[in-house]
Amino acid sequence: MKFVINNTIKSLLQNPRRIIPLLINMVLCNAAVFIFLQNYECLKYSFDSIYYDKTDIARCYSVEFAEEDIDSFESSMAFNTDIVNRTSMYEVGKRVYKELEDNPHIFFYEQCSSGILLDDIEDGGKLLPFIDEEQPQPEIHVEYVNENNFKAWNVKIVEGRDFNSDDFDNLDMNVPVSVILGNEFKTVYKVGDTINIHDEYYGDDSAEIIGFLNEGAYLEAYNQLYSIDNYIFCPVIFPRDKEGIDKYEELDGLFLDKHRRVYIDDPTIDLQALVNEVTTKNGFYTLVCSALDGTEKRETEDVARRNVFIIGTLALIGGVICTLALSAILYNRAVRNRTKYCIFMCAGIPLWKINLSITLEILILFVVSVFPVIGLSIYEYGRLYVPLWQIILLTLPIIMVSLIPTFMVNRNCNLDLLIRNKIV
Amino acid sequence: MALLELDNISKSYKTGTVTTTVLKDLCFSVEKGELVAVMGKSGCGKTTLLNILAGVDYPDSGRYVFNGKDVVIKKAADGISFRRNRIGVILQHFALINDFTVYENIELGLWETNDTKSERRKKVDEVMDRLGILNLKNQYPDKLSGGEKQRVAIGRAIVCNPMLVLADEPTGSLDNETEKEIISIIRDLNKKSEMTFIIVTHDEEVAASCNRRIVLQKL
Numbered sequence: 001m002k003f004v005i006n007n008t009i010k011s012l013l014q015n016p017r018r019i020i021p022l023l024i025n026m027v028l029c030n031a032a033v034f035i036f037l038q039n040y041e042c043l044k045y046s047f048d049s050i051y052y053d054k055t056d057i058a059r060c061y062s063v064e065f066a067e068e069d070i071d072s073f074e075s076s077m078a079f080n081t082d083i084v085n086r087t088s089m090y091e092v093g094k095r096v097y098k099e100l101e102d103n104p105h106i107f108f109y110e111q112c113s114s115g116i117l118l119d120d121i122e123d124g125g126k127l128l129p130f131i132d133e134e135q136p137q138p139e140i141h142v143e144y145v146n147e148n149n150f151k152a153w154n155v156k157i158v159e160g161r162d163f164n165s166d167d168f169d170n171l172d173m174n175v176p177v178s179v180i181l182g183n184e185f186k187t188v189y190k191v192g193d194t195i196n197i198h199d200e201y202y203g204d205d206s207a208e209i210i211g212f213l214n215e216g217a218y219l220e221a222y223n224q225l226y227s228i229d230n231y232i233f234c235p236v237i238f239p240r241d242k243e244g245i246d247k248y249e250e251l252d253g254l255f256l257d258k259h260r261r262v263y264i265d266d267p268t269i270d271l272q273a274l275v276n277e278v279t280t281k282n283g284f285y286t287l288v289c290s291a292l293d294g295t296e297k298r299e300t301e302d303v304a305r306r307n308v309f310i311i312g313t314l315a316l317i318g319g320v321i322c323t324l325a326l327s328a329i330l331y332n333r334a335v336r337n338r339t340k341y342c343i344f345m346c347a348g349i350p351l352w353k354i355n356l357s358i359t360l361e362i363l364i365l366f367v368v369s370v371f372p373v374i375g376l377s378i379y380e381y382g383r384l385y386v387p388l389w390q391i392i393l394l395t396l397p398i399i400m401v402s403l404i405p406t407f408m409v410n411r412n413c414n415l416d417l418l419i420r421n422k423i424v
Numbered sequence: 425m426a427l428l429e430l431d432n433i434s435k436s437y438k439t440g441t442v443t444t445t446v447l448k449d450l451c452f453s454v455e456k457g458e459l460v461a462v463m464g465k466s467g468c469g470k471t472t473l474l475n476i477l478a479g480v481d482y483p484d485s486g487r488y489v490f491n492g493k494d495v496v497i498k499k500a501a502d503g504i505s506f507r508r509n510r511i512g513v514i515l516q517h518f519a520l521i522n523d524f525t526v527y528e529n530i531e532l533g534l535w536e537t538n539d540t541k542s543e544r545r546k547k548v549d550e551v552m553d554r555l556g557i558l559n560l561k562n563q564y565p566d567k568l569s570g571g572e573k574q575r576v577a578i579g580r581a582i583v584c585n586p587m588l589v590l591a592d593e594p595t596g597s598l599d600n601e602t603e604k605e606i607i608s609i610i611r612d613l614n615k616k617s618e619m620t621f622i623i624v625t626h627d628e629e630v631a632a633s634c635n636r637r638i639v640l641q642k643l
Contacts, residue, residue: 003535014523343519347532348508415480
């Protein structure tokens with residue numbers, strides 16, 4: 001190994017000018033690989049963070065009289081009258097609702113949004129940095145949820161606990177209402193804190209924080225995504241009607257009020273067919289099931305796939321260009337050094353040691369060439385977004401392939417070339 | 425005792441459909457410590473013979489015995505290991521590495537030995553002293569004259585104390601005066617170290633200074 005080590009060191013140190021083109025090429029090579037990996041990682045991360053564990057098949061639906069259909073619209077008007085007059089059709093509607101609710105795959109959830117002014121929350125100013133809207137009077141989004149909402153939106157409680165039946169039954173104004181907060185509020189509040197909320201219609205109420213949602217939580221409604229990291233989630237009973245509300249009086253909301261939604265835990269179920277079966281059997285009006293989610297993911301996934309394809313194609317082209325450029329530099333270098341290698345062989349040094357020395361030299365240059373990329377990444381982003389081993393794993397084959405022409409040139413080196421003056 | 429024996433060596437090359445026979449049934453032997461000149465016109469097979477002797481090429485038929493053992497060369501690596509520490513080579517155009525100093529060029533011949541750094545230094549210094557180039561130790565070849573370069577090349581060839589030194593037109597690129605100096609060095613080495621030299625040359629004067637000459641006829 002004496003020759004290998006000595007020759008490597010000599011090659012690296014003796015002619016810095018000769019290794020500069022090589023080094024520049026390798027830095028560009030690493031940068032190309034790094035940019036590709038970083039873009040891919042960002043793309044993957046943003047996609048996964050939103051759609052992790054979500055299916056592209058719809059699970060959330062609205063079930064209602066379709067307003068586009070004039071007959072259905074008239075049906076809804078007629079049913080409105082039925083509700084007001086508590087006719088037999090009203091009873092049929094309740095039966096339809098009960099049958100659907102009893103289905104083990106169907107879960108009704110709420111779609112009821114509101115907002116609370118920051119001024120109306122005790123110490124609400126602390127929340128200001130987390131509110132997106134730059135309004136004169138910023139407000140916090142509030143979602144009124146039942147026990148199925150988090151399942152429908154595929155969000156998790158990461159700290160504290162989920163709502164329980166006591167939270168939904170809590171109509172006692174002396175007991176604070178339970179609330180769950182979006183993940184961003186974790187830096188301001190903790191589980192067990194009580195905040196006072198003022199509502200202009202229902203007056204003051206106190207709320208106890210019982211949990212926080214996972215980071216990067218989204219809900220999809222009307223095929224749009226909404227980040228809910230800075231939302232407050234209240235049980236449907238809140239704001240509590242001081243005169244008392246019949247929380248079981250849900251039938252109005254079911255079919256006429258569009259705030260009610262259905263979540264199915266098995267996306268292979270044909271909800272429309274199932275609803276049709278129940279309405280036909282009971283002689284109820286036609287109900288239309290419209291998917292609320294899935295489209296966004298399908299579209300985003302399609303774009304993401306195209307982006308990955310574009311990035312992949314560019315990376316491939318970049319990789320080929322890098323390989324060709326590096327091969328050309330190394331090939332020219334090998335041709336220039338043929339005499340030297342022939343002399344080495346003439347002195348009894350085997351070819352494999354010469355090749356090993358060249359490989360070692362290139363690997364050392366490769367290690368050096370990674371540093372500018374690491375430095376730039378840390379300077380720009382404060383950290384290395386792409387693991388080092390991934391850069392190495394992708395760049396090494398480029399370098400190894402680029403060495404093949406060199407090895408082929410070296411293979412033809414022998415003493416005969418020197419004796420016959422073919423390369424001197 | 426013969427250092428090498430060639431017994432009925434034949435070698436031909438094929439170019440397309442044409443086969444050119446370069447060496448045919450060549451027989452000769454060289455004793456240890458001999459100084460032999462190989463002469464002949466261009467194309468008579470001098471370089472082919474040199475290649476066979478150095479283990480770069482192999483004959484189509486016949487036996488090549490070196491130091492009592494048959495030489496079998498099947499691939500380039502066999503030739504390199506055969507040459508290592510047994511054969512030194514001196515070429516007309518010196519074949520020195522311009523990036524290496526005189527010392528490093530000579531030291532090259534010792535890289536594949538088990539010598540330590542200090543042993544290598546001692547051997548290289550001795551050879552340089554013997555060749556009168558100790559003062560050029562840290563010079564680079566492109567700063568040297570033809571004669572100095574050839575001395576360095578001789579130094580690299582003999583530093584590992586080989587049994588045989590093959591020299592291909594060692595004075596071909598030198599003027600008369602330098603030629604005499606180089607011949608004198610070779611003769612001196614041959615006499616004092618008992619190294620065997622085979623010199624391929626066109627030069628009558630060089631051949632005349634050798635103990636024996638082998639003249640190849642063009643076929």
